[in-house]
Amino acid sequence: MDVFLVYLFVATATPLFLWVEHRKWAVLHIPFVIALWAAFIYYIAVPELGGWGHVTLWSLFVANLAFAHIAAFMLYAVPFLxxxxxxxxxxxKNT
Structure with a gap:
């Protein structure tokens, strides 16, 4: 759970890194971050999530993880390429 909480902080900071160069991506990512925090708070508040609670939490986690990797690729790899x-x-041209 500690790793998940650290990832929440990283995912929360991702729109800040995207804001200057890719504002549309940052705005698109904000609802995912809010949903991820809401699911996490619900997970802490309600000890028994049930099947759908776990599916929702992990689906949001995987979606944010994919988005963060795409954002990192766009921020760092695309300019390098x-x-x-x-x-x-x-x-x-010189040869």
Whole structure:
């Protein structure tokens, strides 16, 4: 549960990292974060979640995990790949 709580804090900070460059992605991610916190609070408040409670909580967790990986790829890998393509095209033009 400790790892899940740490992930909640990271997922909560993700829209802040996205806000400057990808505002639409940040706005899209905010409802997922709110739902994840609501499910977590419900999980803490009600000791017996039942089957649907666990399915909902883990579905939100997996959706946020996927979104965070896509966001990280867009923030860090895409600019790097564009820079590499530019270098490659410049070196091809120079030869």
């Amino acid at each position: 564009h820079k590499q393509r530019k270098k490659k095209s410049v070196s091809i």
